[in-house]
Amino acid sequence: MNKDWILTQESFDALLNWLDPRREEAGKKYEEIRLRLIKIFTCRGCLEPEDLADETINRVSKKLPDIQGTYEGDPTRYFYGVANKVHLEYVRRKPRPIPPIPDNAEEIEKEYECLEKCIEKLRPEHRGLVLDYYQEEKRTKIDHRKKLADQLGIALNALRIRAHRIRLSLYECVQNCVQDVAG
């Protein structure tokens, strides 16, 4: 992979400006693109999705002076084209397979303790919702969630989204807590 080229402040600013002239909007778009590229590389079974996403962004930045005058359409699509090339090179290198993370009993226990702490930190209404939402399994789960949505006066999908967002914040809290514990 071509890793000789380094992203400078100037080229990064130019990239942001290409994404959106408004700095804040450009920052949001940049993060969106990076997170989604990481997800796509993960879904394709890549071992280091963050590195591949950054390599994609670097290459787009490098190419930018040549294309920004002529390129038409959503810049995001250009990233996708470059990501495909980066992925192709990655596959040709025959990467080593992903090793499984060993289940360490002590770490699992730490993670559980972190989860308890993070659930305690949730706002009471969020804690109640997430614990109730993930309560039942299989068929009873569907009925249970319908009743929960009725009780809250919202559509089932809105409930699903709310529960997912709380779960996401809980997951991030647990990951941060585990890192803090590990020092």
Add this chain to the structure above:
Amino acid sequence: MLRDEIGCSLLTLYTEVVSWGREPLQLDYKEQESLRQYLLGDLPPAEMAALEERLLTDTVFYDELLMVEDELIDQYLSGEQSQAERESFEAYFALAPERQQKLRFARALKKYLNRTNEAEARDVVIAKPAFSKPAADPNKSRRSLLPFLPSNPIVAYSLAATFVLVVGLVSWTTLNRLKNPGSHEAGQALAVVLTPGLSRSLDGREIKKISIPPGTDTLELQLELPKAEYATYRAEVLRSDQTVVATIEGLKPATANAKASITVPLSASLFKRDDYSVKLAGKRADSVYEDVTGYVFRVLN
């Protein structure tokens, strides 16, 4: 480095805006199914490019992918997937380190829910008094009762009437016990001293945490009073969601070592893992209650 510094602050802002400020529309079944196949590595290659391009440009679609990802993990853990899906899950989906972390998190969440359920099941064995939250589905209890009722309507109605009478008597007795704390039956009691203050952290001290040992009948809350201004008091105990657990009137203050306090005996079965608050009000000469102070505590089991 540069990317990380700028990205981090923007990511925080972005996550907050995107996570809480928008209610995405629901995708149709076919789109959700495509995402499932994509995540499991089963999507036909011809459909992949269009799907991935949409992931990059469509926020709703990307958010849906994240939800489907979590749902796949939950379904795997609860054995809700077909054999083919399980195989794809293990051989493809679960290989990514990020997903192995998510899988561990989902296992921990499941374990937490199971433990909470077990603790609640223990509470339910001790009959819930009349203050407890009504059943979420009234039809559920009716459905489970119906098969035991005789087919003869006269016998059935007689049995039902007897049942209602018994339930009424039990409820009346329970209510009386809670309204008259002095009449609470003697048994194993756990006394807990609470100092006034409705904040989570009282003068830097942590919220009072209570573990109720198995076999405890009564939780005796000993509420310290700033000063005994009233002849009688009313204590209202509330859960974190502000539902009332119990209201007890006619409580008289006692003084020991120059400190005034009120003892509030409550059935231990009223409590489960949650944060609670107690609102204390004093009864004025004109019989109107006036707020005095509040207390908070956390039940850990």
